[in-house]
Amino acid sequence: MITLRRLIKDDLPRLRQVWKDNWGDEFIVAHGVIYHPDPLDGFIAFDGHEWVGEITYDFSENGCEIVTLDSVREGQGLGTKLINGVVDEARKKNCRRVFLITTNDNLNALGFYQKRGFEMVRINRGAVNESRKIKPSIPMIGMNNIPLRDEIELEILLKV
Numbered sequence: 001m002i003t004l005r006r007l008i009k010d011d012l013p014r015l016r017q018v019w020k021d022n023w024g025d026e027f028i029v030a031h032g033v034i035y036h037p038d039p040l041d042g043f044i045a046f047d048g049h050e051w052v053g054e055i056t057y058d059f060s061e062n063g064c065e066i067v068t069l070d071s072v073r074e075g076q077g078l079g080t081k082l083i084n085g086v087v088d089e090a091r092k093k094n095c096r097r098v099f100l101i102t103t104n105d106n107l108n109a110l111g112f113y114q115k116r117g118f119e120m121v122r123i124n125r126g127a128v129n130e131s132r133k134i135k136p137s138i139p140m141i142g143m144n145n146i147p148l149r150d151e152i153e154l155e156i157l158l159k160v
């Protein structure tokens, strides 16, 4: 059975490694901001003792931003569970919206989020090219063999 628990300090070394493996380094760059795992909130998904997913998020005056989402076992409801965990958390905090940045190459994520009520609200052309100056490990060619260059912001508005 899959269970979620809140991210704790002891998870940070493991989380850094997951980011490194999946996102090329121990930090994330989105809309010109550098995110390290340490100050972020998050949930870890477990199957027994096995770590099978993670989501991190950050509350600011702009709303609740999902910073990373990774599922190790795709197509089993894990990503949905992690997203729902954050949306519930945002509701509890009377937050007006949950948003995230994905990139133009990530066709799977664009479909995944839209099917879960998120809408595309902004495209920032060339933003990834700017991020690459801070984080050279961002590849030129991304998922699906697509040149990786733009940020796409998606949001879901919550009734408060």
Ligand SMILES: CC(C)(COP(=O)(O)OP(=O)(O)OC[C@H]1O[C@@H](n2cnc3c(N)ncnc32)[C@H](O)[C@@H]1OP(=O)(O)O)[C@@H](O)C(=O)NCCC(=O)NCCS
Pocket: 068, 069, 070, 071, 072, 073, 074, 075, 076, 077, 078, 079, 080, 081, 100, 101, 102, 103, 106, 108, 109, 111, 112, 115
């Ligand atoms: C995007 C991502 C997080 C989705 O995670 P996931 O665990 O596959 O998500 P889910 O299993 O909840 O949903 C995926 C699909 O599986 C289907 N599914 C869920 N549970 C299922 C089950 N028990 N049996 C069969 N299919 C199932 C869902 O219907 C969904 O399909 P849909 O989007 O067409 O509705 C995952 O693909 C991932 O980690 N990608 C790489 C990292 C990434 O891109 N992160 C997002 C960055 S912005």
